[in-house]
Amino acid sequence: MSKRRDDAPSGDLETKDGRHWEHPQTRDAAHHGRREEERQEPLHPTVEDNEEEIRKLELAWAAPTGFIGWFKPVNQRIIGRRFIVTAFVYFVLAGLLGLAMRLQLAVPENDFLPPEIYNQFFTVHGTAMMFLFAIPVLEGFALFVTPMMIGTRDMAFPRLNAFGYYVYLIGSSIFFVMLLVGMAPDTGWFNYVPLAGKLYAPGVGVDIWTTMITFIEVSALTAAVELIVTILKLRAPGMTLNRMPVFVWASLVMAFMIVFAMPSIIVSSSLLILDRLVSTGFFVPEMGGDPLLWQHLFWFFGHPEVYIVLVPALGIVSTIVTTFTQRTLFGYTAIVISIVATGFVSFGLWVHHMFATGLPHLGMSFFMAASAMIAIPNGVQVFCWIATMWGARIQFSTPMLYVLGFFWVFVIGGLTGVMVASIPFDLQVHDTYFLVAHFHYVLIGGSVMPVLGGLYYWYPKMSGRMMSEFWGKVSFALVFIGFNVAFFPMHQLGLDGMPRRVYTYLEEMGWSELNFISTIGAFVLAAGFATTFFNALASLRVGPKAGNNPWHAETLEWVTESPPPPYNQRHIPIVNSREPVWDWREEQERPVVLGLRSDRREVLVTSILDAEPHAVQVVPGPSIWPFLSAIAASVGFVGILFHPIFFVVSFFLAFFSFVGWFWPRRPWRED
């Protein structure tokens, strides 16, 4: 039921009198502070702050400056922001490739792009959108927002976080440079063997692809491990699992899905590179291998991958719906169970990408049923949001508009998704433009629109300024109209037999009109995205200043300044409910944790279920070693494509950089 209060036991850290929780082992009694009942300023903690302490805290958490300093920061918000910005750069680049493809397909028998270039473009478009944009941007949002949402000061392993970013940056840059020199893979983002084997793809393109995949996986796995540990161990006292914001739940489920899905693609891309470099023959039928093995391994990763980028986006939707209706989310428990269920079921669907491979019909039926069942958790979430919005005074700001657009687009994509779960129907539309339409409805509707909403929503927290509402609405209108014009006709093209991944088509096929309309839509869509990006850039300078909480939201990232100080919040809050910010406003009181030291990077470790304080962890500060380690690893991964000696070189480089990284520091030192 939509109770405003959560009456689960909250542990014993809430003390009725003082509402402070003090670290039992604190030796620093200087800043216990006095409590004052300041009822006018409810969102400020009821303790008096010492200027000196704030200065010390700032010094301890500050990111280094200067050119070299640029490679050193480990603060969670800086890394998260870098992930988001880099991912959007790839979104623009891959989007431009998409536009070029639409231009090529606008008229029949077009010669704007020759087939070998077109094939590189769609391979890079797909790979970049999935690996370089969708996963990193959602990881970026999770890294940026979750630690603040759970009221801590940094991730559990800040240096690992930085390492993950540099690995991603290096791998993705190499991948895109390959496109510029015309050596990108041209075998599709799925790289089916034998087409991607050495015999049919002799260039370095596929080698670069497998290497890049490994980079992105390493990066995703570091982010996933970070998120899991941070979410489970660093929550503010009192934030029991059943008080965790839905977005945090979604990030947690995403992280677990990454941990279970990524090994499969690491295995498959490693087997592929072995096949290519040393002829191991895992996928070569003449050598006793099997091309279908690749498909199983790839889709065992590839299908959960879709939900990896969907689940956190749905978390963003839940956040935005809550804020812009100013209401408790209806059916919190149902939504959380749905998210977790989606995570599990998504691992049982992969064969629906392989219905046409001639597997036995009865065996495939299991996957048909599982694929259709995933409609239930998603349906539950959609109707929970509708129930939340029921009769509310909704504020139609840009983030909410993107969420409304999401409803329209995602529901269509979900319905066609259920259709293609049907084996006989899928045998007809599989690998046609019907599928292209379907997954763009799901991915742009289910992921990109919430992400853009999230960008408008969290931009004030990132930059301290608001994005323009007017241009935000213009952007939404262009995106929504452009998207539907571009992708809706593709359903019909698929039914008319237009296969995917064709660089052109004969005029006699009768596909010309719809393709032309689709191309027009693609340009409108691109104009919409461009409007948002210019809006974001311009608002950095001219945007109106945002206060702490411009949307009157209920989660913890909004109690601190915009942008937050390097330590996120002056005091770690104590949480008593699911909507702490709203409740503090009502109760005129905001309990906080005291006793963390200000002169070094301390975070509070709490228990997994009930978030009872257990210990203080001292997290490491800025360091150049994660960057150097990423370089060392890259030398090996890329160099090995050209000569085996790089494996040895990289081994020693990595050895030295890890020694530097783990050189003992003395967090216990009393200085």
Place this chain on the structure above:
Amino acid sequence: MLVQLRFIVRMLSIRSAIVASITILLIAGANATSITAPATDDAARVANLWWGFLAFASFVFLLVIVLLATAMRSAFAAGESSQISPRGGWYLVLGGGVVLPLIAVVGLVGSGLWIGGVIARDEPASGLTVEVSGKRWWWEVIYYDGAGKEIARTANEVVLPVGRTARILLTSDNVIHSFWAPNLQGKTDLIPGRVNESHITPAKVGVYRGLCAEFCGVQHAFMAFIVEVREENEFAAWLADQARPRTIPDDPHLRRGLEVFLAYDCGTCHTIRGTPAQGKMGPDLTHLAMRESLAAGTIPNTKGHLAGWIGDPQAVKPGVLMPPTALEPDDQEALLAYLASLD
């Protein structure tokens, strides 16, 4: 909403235009590829499945949009904001989020099992077995008799008798392709190291176009084929024609053409049964003149197109594996005349 509506209207008119303009024939006069213009019982079942899906999905979509609009009404109206009762909310969530999808799942899985089972059933005892082997980027078509002995070999055109179930064996010795004639049957992949099967029981005489549906490299776009459904007796005559090997022509001009064919090493890749040309890389040309199209459904089989194709295949189909052949005008004339005689 308007945008969507306009598109639906637009698409309906395009659809009827296509149906009405079957006379604007595709290359070789094939019907427009479409899964909603079925020419077999199997394809008709799937087409009906699609119409059912479309109706149900439209209903669900409209339901969601109407509920969403109802939920938002207070945001526009002047009245008080209201909240859904917990009971009402749970009815909504259970009804829309559990019951509705469950109905869909049961219907979808039931229909999928039934129709999928019918399609997958291993039935043909009609004795007609055709192997379709995917090449880069064309289709080799081999007809077998009841004992599994090869009768004839051709390329890019599958001729089937109406009303008889053809067992189609799908193989590949290179990359993965997918055999798909939308009006006849769903697609099945051709996977190296495996033999997949598809069954087609044509219900109507006609010419249908098929495509490769799995990305197979640089010329995936132009890897089409034609399925021609004929009456039983016409089919038998056609197959007998195809089985016939050639003899060395008596006409000196045609014989000169064959000599040109051999002199320019065309026989290294192509077979013309009954002549020294026994290459296996490219399509069997024994009855080239009986085919409707060249280069896997890319250009019509006319003298001019054939000359252009032989002279510069890359211009027609960039990336194709066939090398260009520069011919003296006399040689070209003789070769084209010879190839035109291969009926």
